[in-house]
Amino acid sequence: MEWIGGLQRETYAGAVRSYRDAALSMTVSYVFAYRPHPLHHRRTFAGRRASIRSHPLVAAIRYDHLDDGGLGADFGAWSLRDRASIGGRYTLFRAGIASLYGMAEVGSTRYRVSATSDGREWSRDALLRLGLVF
Secondary structure (H helix, E strand, C coil): CEEEECCCCCCCCCCCCCCCCEEEEEEEEEEECCCCCCCCCCCCHHHHHHHHHHCCEEEEEEEEEEECCCHHHHHCCCEEEEEEEEEEEEEEEEECCEEEEEEEEEEEEEEECCCCCCCCCEEEEEEEEEEEEC
16 A cells, blocks of 8 residues: 655646645555565565566556546646556466566546546556566
């Protein structure tokens, strides 16, 4: 879980005040461990590479909430409100130090809309990624 908040922002052109935006992100994942993981910390590239090799299947659910501090309403624009998604990663092929993996994610995004914006409140998407780690 992570929360990020702006303490002080610059004033946008045409605005009479600054906007204190914030974001909350929560992720829950389950790792299917088939092989022992050689490194305990995954913050480095070597740690991520070792994780992809030793944990070939990972499933995750993520929720993000974004607060624009009133910027969208004041300017008559849209902004992101919430995003929820479910996805996973699977290691497709390993050869020596190289690993090929695929990622998939499906999600739904909700927007803040105003009277002058296009009025679209929801979008749904599917994302696919193919990666190579060596």
